[in-house]
Amino acid sequence: MNISFLGGAGTVTGSKFLVRNEDEQVLVDCGLFQGLKQLRLLNWEKINLEIPKLKAVLLTHAHLDHCGFLPLLVRQGFKGPIYCTPPTREIAQIILEDAAKIQIEEADFANKKHFSKHRPAKPLYDTGDVQRTLPLFRPVNFNEKIIVSKFEIEFKTSGHILGAASVYISNGKQRLLFSGDLGRYHDPLMHPPEAPHEVDYVIMESTYGDRIHESIPSLEQLKTLINDCWKRKSILLIPAFALGRAQNLLYEILQLKRHSMVPDEIPIYFNTPMGSDICEVYCKYPTYLKINSSEFAEDMSKIRFIKTADESRQLNQQKGPAVIIAASGMLTGGRVLHHLKAFGENSNNTILLAGFQAAGTRGWSLATGKKQVKVHGNYISINAQIIQSDSFSAHADQEELLSWLSEIPKSPKGVFLVHGEPSASDELRKLIAERLKMDVTVPILNSSYNLEP
Numbered sequence: 424m425n426i427s428f429l430g431g432a433g434t435v436t437g438s439k440f441l442v443r444n445e446d447e448q449v450l451v452d453c454g455l456f457q458g459l460k461q462l463r464l465l466n467w468e469k470i471n472l473e474i475p476k477l478k479a480v481l482l483t484h485a486h487l488d489h490c491g492f493l494p495l496l497v498r499q500g501f502k503g504p505i506y507c508t509p510p511t512r513e514i515a516q517i518i519l520e521d522a523a524k525i526q527i528e529e530a531d532f533a534n535k536k537h538f539s540k541h542r543p544a545k546p547l548y549d550t551g552d553v554q555r556t557l558p559l560f561r562p563v564n565f566n567e568k569i570i571v572s573k574f575e576i577e578f579k580t581s582g583h584i585l586g587a588a589s590v591y592i593s594n595g596k597q598r599l600l601f602s603g604d605l606g607r608y609h610d611p612l613m614h615p616p617e618a619p620h621e622v623d624y625v626i627m628e629s630t631y632g633d634r635i636h637e638s639i640p641s642l643e644q645l646k647t648l649i650n651d652c653w654k655r656k657s658i659l660l661i662p663a664f665a666l667g668r669a670q671n672l673l674y675e676i677l678q679l680k681r682h683s684m685v686p687d688e689i690p691i692y693f694n695t696p697m698g699s700d701i702c703e704v705y706c707k708y709p710t711y712l713k714i715n716s717s718e719f720a721e722d723m724s725k726i727r728f729i730k731t732a733d734e735s736r737q738l739n740q741q742k743g744p745a746v747i748i749a750a751s752g753m754l755t756g757g758r759v760l761h762h763l764k765a766f767g768e769n770s771n772n773t774i775l776l777a778g779f780q781a782a783g784t785r786g787w788s789l790a791t792g793k794k795q796v797k798v799h800g801n802y803i804s805i806n807a808q809i810i811q812s813d814s815f816s817a818h819a820d821q822e823e824l825l826s827w828l829s830e831i832p833k834s835p836k837g838v839f840l841v842h843g844e845p846s847a848s849d850e851l852r853k854l855i856a857e858r859l860k861m862d863v864t865v866p867i868l869n870s871s872y873n874l875e876p
């Protein structure tokens with residue numbers, strides 16, 4: 424077999440790994456590049472593969488950096504199938520429809536303001552492309568073996584978010600394991616990632632290859648912050664990713680309420696319509712979660728789900744105490760920006776940055792102590808208390824990555840580290856080589872390797 428790294432190599436976004444066996448190919452993940460402009464521009468380039476030879480796409484999970492390029496692959500002639508777990512299929516629909524909507528809005532905005540170099544500015548894809556993509560999905564359960572041409576494929580649980588999978592691919596002679604995004608061993612909602620089975624090659628994520636997460640449990644942090652917010656009659660604003668982080672936060676807050684560890688009266692506002700739709704998918708698949716789902720569904724009545732833009736605006740008049748969860752997680756856009764304007768200036772309030780903040784984002788500015796940020800064209804002062812924590816992360820940290828890989832029964836012939844910034848991947852590479860004595864490679868974008876039998 425042969426493998427090409429068409430995305431997710433040297434960066435955390437754009438995951439696309441092409442596996443070739445003679446004249447047949449499958450693609451693991453088909454994600455969008457995000458973040459820095461030089462990466463985003465890659466989304467406009469034609470994908471470097473022969474579509475007629477592509478027998479299937481295997482989707483590990485529904486984050487945009489893993490599924491967001493699918494409509495473009497379809498536009499380039501791909502006719503399916505796309506295999507993934509049933510919840511991933513449902514969440515991918517929500518994520519892709521939202522992505523198309525945002526791209527159309529941004530193109531319209533650029534045309535109105537005339538700031539695009541392209542005249543007229545066009546969306547990367549539109550809702551029609553998404554509608555042509557959705558019928559190509561074929562849901563498969565964990566541990567169910569499927570045959571695609573000469574490949575045998577199996578999905579196993581990887582933790583991380585609802586439906587997230589690791590993928591095994593075999594051609595009868597060689598076996599590969601794609602870790603997908605690996606979750607944590609003690610995630611509040613998700614089962615831990617399944618230990619790797621014996622394979623020839625492992626293609627493994629390395630997002631936090633150079634970091635060890637804080638040891639204070641997320642539940643403890645939330646408890647302290649919410650009680651503090653109650654005493655000070657303040658606003659606790661939590662920018663959150665609509666998929667994964669938002670559901671984990673909701674669950675933990677509801678647990679605190681259920682066990683009377685925070686006042687039951689404190690209102691919790693959940694201001695992400697896409698996040699609310701995803702909550703419904705979470706409640707629909709109880710066996711994918713390690714929690715008592717009927718309790719979770721029942722407790723949801725304690726949350727005030729904000730739907731319309733009007734309701735969202737009214738929230739800005741809140742006096743506190745109140746907790747507001749709103750997207751986006753790195754304050755790059757979305758409704759949370761209006762709340763930042765309304766509540767960021769008051770030193771009595773608190774902003775909890777509950778996730779990774781990429782360089783250049785507003786979230787990163789706040790995390791690094793900037794006292795002014797630009798929102799909708801104007802600078803605003805930030806006096807609110809800023810708390811940054813990685814206890815809420817949905818990704819395994821360095822120790823967890825190492826212990827996952829160390830559980831493999833027999834050393835593989837090789838390990839490829841993907842889905843990481845170069846420094847993170849390189850630090851993990853050294854540790855795997857030293858401690859586990861494995862042969863490790865950090866592939867660069869668009870590199871290919873023949874896998875020795």
Ligand SMILES: [Zn+2]
Nearest residue numbers: 484486583604
């Ligand atoms: Zn992910």
